[in-house]
Amino acid sequence: MVNKDNFSPVIVAGGRGTRFWPMSRARRAKQLLPLNSTRSMIEETYERLKPLAARQNFWVITNGDLQKPISRLLRKIDRNQILAEPAGRNTAPAIGLAAFILERENPDAIIGMFPADHVITDEKKFRRACERAAEVAAAGENIVVMGVKPSRPETGYGYIEVGEKQGEQFIVRRFTEKPNSEKAARFVAAGNFYWNSGMFFWSARTLADALREYLAPTAEILAQIAAAFGTRKFEKTFANLYPQVENISVDYAVLEPRSARGEGRSGLYCIPADFGWNDLGSWTALHEHKVAGLKKKAVDHNIVVAGDHVALNATRNYIHAPGKFVAAVGIEGLVVVETEDALLITTLAASQDVGKVVKHLDERKKKHLV
Numbered sequence: 453m454v455n456k457d458n459f460s461p462v463i464v465a466g467g468r469g470t471r472f473w474p475m476s477r478a479r480r481a482k483q484l485l486p487l488n489s490t491r492s493m494i495e496e497t498y499e500r501l502k503p504l505a506a507r508q509n510f511w512v513i514t515n516g517d518l519q520k521p522i523s524r525l526l527r528k529i530d531r532n533q534i535l536a537e538p539a540g541r542n543t544a545p546a547i548g549l550a551a552f553i554l555e556r557e558n559p560d561a562i563i564g565m566f567p568a569d570h571v572i573t574d575e576k577k578f579r580r581a582c583e584r585a586a587e588v589a590a591a592g593e594n595i596v597v598m599g600v601k602p603s604r605p606e607t608g609y610g611y612i613e614v615g616e617k618q619g620e621q622f623i624v625r626r627f628t629e630k631p632n633s634e635k636a637a638r639f640v641a642a643g644n645f646y647w648n649s650g651m652f653f654w655s656a657r658t659l660a661d662a663l664r665e666y667l668a669p670t671a672e673i674l675a676q677i678a679a680a681f682g683t684r685k686f687e688k689t690f691a692n693l694y695p696q697v698e699n700i701s702v703d704y705a706v707l708e709p710r711s712a713r714g715e716g717r718s719g720l721y722c723i724p725a726d727f728g729w730n731d732l733g734s735w736t737a738l739h740e741h742k743v744a745g746l747k748k749k750a751v752d753h754n755i756v757v758a759g760d761h762v763a764l765n766a767t768r769n770y771i772h773a774p775g776k777f778v779a780a781v782g783i784e785g786l787v788v789v790e791t792e793d794a795l796l797i798t799t800l801a802a803s804q805d806v807g808k809v810v811k812h813l814d815e816r817k818k819k820h821l822v
Contacts, residue, residue, distance in 0.1 A: 454583040458590075459505045460561050460656075462550045465494055465514040465522060465568035466537055468822075470807035471734045474794035475772070478822055479517045483568035484525070487732055488741070494568040498526055500575045501566065504582055509561075512568075513537065513546040532682075539695040544663070544705035545670060547652075549694075551659040552671075552678035559657035562586045565702075567650045571741060573728025582653075584620050585723050589653040592719060593661070595710065596621065596653040599646025599722040600729050605636035608733060608804065610648035610703050613639070614722050615715045624720035627707045648703065649725050662706045670697040670705075735787045735803040739770040754780060768800065794821060 469482025476482040483494045491499070498510070512534040514522055519536035526534070537546060547565050554561045564582060572578045585596040599612045599622075610629045614622035627648065631639065639645040654662075663671040673693050680689040698705070710718050730741045742755045754763045756771045761778035763769075771778055772789040787803050789796040798806060813822045 454504055454562075454586045456504065456506050457509070458558070458561055459564065459586055460509040460511060460550070460554055461501045461505050461564045461566055462511045462513065462547055463494065463497055463501075463566050463568050464543060464546055464650075465512055465518065466540060466546060467569070468810070469569070470810040471804065472738075473806055473810050474789060474791045474796050474821070480521070481518060482732075484518065484521055487569075487738060488571050492525060493570075493732075494522060495525055497566060497568050497570065498529070500572060500578060501564075501582075504564075504579055508533075511535070511550050513550065515540060535690075537694060538691045541694065541697050541699045542701045543650075544667060544700045544702040545674060545694070545697040547702055548659065548663045548667075548671070548674050549677060551654075551656045551663070552674045553681050554656040555660045556678060556681075559655065559660075560590070561656045562589050563654055563656055563659060565650070565652045567731065569732055570649075570651075571728075571730040571732055575727075577727035578725075581723055581725065581727060585653040588621055588721050588723070589655060589658070593658045594654070594719045594721060595658065595662070595707070596721045596723060597624070597707070598649040598651040598725040598729075600649050600725045602640050602645060602647050605633060605640045606647065607631060607633055607636050611636070611639050612646045612648055612722050613642075614644050614646065618721075621721040621723045623715055624711060624718065624722050625715045626711045627703060629701075629703055629708070646722055646724065649729060650731070651725070652702065659706070662710060666709045667698060667700070667705050670700075673697050733804075735770055735789065735798070735806065736800045739768075739787070739800060742770075756780065770800070 465483045469476035472482045484492045510529045516536045588596045613625040615625045680686045743753045752767045754769045758773045758778040763780045765782045766780040769786045785800045787798045
């Protein structure tokens with residue numbers, strides 16, 4: 453069993469979820485949307501982690517637009533532990549700041565890093581895997597990642613190559629961030645690769661030391677910010693210093709250079725995430741997730757969110773138009789999402805590119821649409 457008093461879940465919730473435009477907006481991003489149930493994604497994340505840790509050990513790293521709405525949704529987490537980045541700087545500084553803050557009080561505290569927008573279908577299995585990961589992380593200067601067995605040569609995920617199995621975990625040979633399609637196909641065919649789920653476990657000391665080794669200037673700044681935490685100077689120190697840290701993911705900053713030490717010497721381990729995982733990274737992923745939950749007789753695989761609808765010779769579509777009657781006739785593989793002020797029409801195959809629409813709107817300063 454994980455020591456609830458020594459385990460600190462850190463929920464990373466700073467992204468804008470641009471691939472879920474037009475529903476996901478700056479002030480109501482993907483993690484605040486009820487995509488999987490009647491609860492928001494971040495509420496689901498907190499609820500499945502709640503049995504593993506004491507309430508006062510939870511942290512959330514987000515941005516200024518989302519700090520207040522997240523505080524309203526997660527009222528049981530101390531508002532001082534829902535931190536808003538003054539500038540988006542990716543996952544290494546975000547999780548690193550939590551590590552430096554925790555290291556000052558308890559360097560042996562085990563940190564679990566959890567994106568706010570994952571779907572987990574078997575929560576009991578998930579918690580058992582978390583408990584095992586925390587045990588491995590506490591056994592030394594170890595870093596543990598949850599790995600998902602790939603079902604296709606996806607180029608949007610990082611890959612973990614594993615070697616020898618030790619109990620429930622594998623030794624990690626190397627990390628490869630977002631390979632091209634040819635490499636991804638080779639990885640899937642090889643059989644000893646996992647998708648990087650973005651869920652990691654390490655002690656506060658282990659992560660802080662890794663950042664001191666691989667990202668020294670950023671580590672120094674994070675240590676200064678952490679030293680001010682809990683004082684009147686914190687907000688000003690945070691605002692002034694944080695924009696100076698490097699904009700880099702923890703995968704590039706720590707995992708790849710750590711894996712270069714070689715198998716058996718890196719202290720990197722992978723625990724298979726066989727608990728039903730989906731990161732809902734796009735409308736296509738949401739469609740696939742919803743289809744997986746359909747009864748077998750629903751062969752048309754249409755997902756229609758509407759007041760009422762009819763589908764005639766229509767298959768594999770995702771249509772979101774609440775409050776309207778929807779008639780889908782002779783169409784296949786479409787994504788149609790209507791909101792009060794915008795309409796998205798794309799295909800399941802092209803939905804990964806929806807984020808480009810937000811970039812287009814940003815460039816034209818159409819803030820009311822982002």
